[in-house]
Amino acid sequence: MKIVLNNRVEDFESDQMTMTELLAVKKFTFRMLVVKINGELIKRHEFDHKTVKDGDDVMVLHLITGG
C-alpha cells in the first residue's frame, strides 16, 4: 500500500496495517503521541483495531517536553 505519512509518500508491502503495526515498523514507540488518519484523531486504545490502507493520509506527532 502507498500512504502519505507526515507529508511524505511511503510504500509498504502489506495491503493494510493496524496503527500499532505501522508505529512499530516506523519506530514511533514513544509514550506521548498524537495520531490522525485522514484528519481523524486516533486515541491510543484504538491503535490495535484502527487500520491504515492504500491512499490514507497519516499524521504522527511525538510530543516532547520543552517550551
Add this chain to the structure above:
Amino acid sequence: MPQSYTEQISKYLSRFTVGIAGCGGLGSNCAVALARCGVGKLVIADFDIVTKQNLNRQYYFHDQIGRLKVHALRENIQRINPVVSVKAFDLKLCVSDVIELFACCDVIVEAFDKAEMKQMIIETVHTQMPGKYLVAGVGMAGWGKSDIIHSRKSGNLIICGDEVSEVSDALPVLAPRVGVVAHMQANEVLEILLKDFSPVSE
C-alpha cells in the same frame, strides 16, 4: 498620503485575536513578536511566576522576578506597543479553560512546557474547536542544529520545532534555539492572518 506597507500590515492585523497558551520561552517571545507586528488582541495564559532561571530565554526582566508571568508579559507588551489589547489569565489551563478562553481567537499558539499539556490542547482544539488554527512548538532544546528546525502542517495544526530535542538535565533550553521556534510560530500565525491581505500601492 498613502500608508507605508508596514503600516498597512499593522492596521490589517489589528482586527485579529491570537491566543497564547503558556508564557514561557515560546509564549513570551512569540507574543512579543506578534505585538510588534500589530496583532490587535492577545489572550495570554500561564499560572507561573518569573524566576531568575527563566531569564536565559524568556521575555522578562531582572526586576520582574517573583511576579506572575502573565502580568509581567502584559506590561512588557504594553511598553512595546500600547495599542495591543492584552487579556491575562493566571491559571493552569484545563480542557474547559482552553475552550472558553480561546473561543474568540483567530489562531491559538501552543507554548506549554509539559508534553501532557501539549497533547491536551492539541486534542481539545481538534475535537472541540474544529476549524481553529493551532500552532504548536515541539522540540527546541540545546544549541546549534538550526537546519533541523522546521515547520509542517496537518490540517489546521501547524508544528514548529525539530520534533526530537527534549529538555532534560543533559540538554538545557537556551534563548537562541527557543527564539527560533517561537519566531517561527509567530511567522506561521502571520501567514494565516495575512492570507487575504493585499497592499494598496501608492
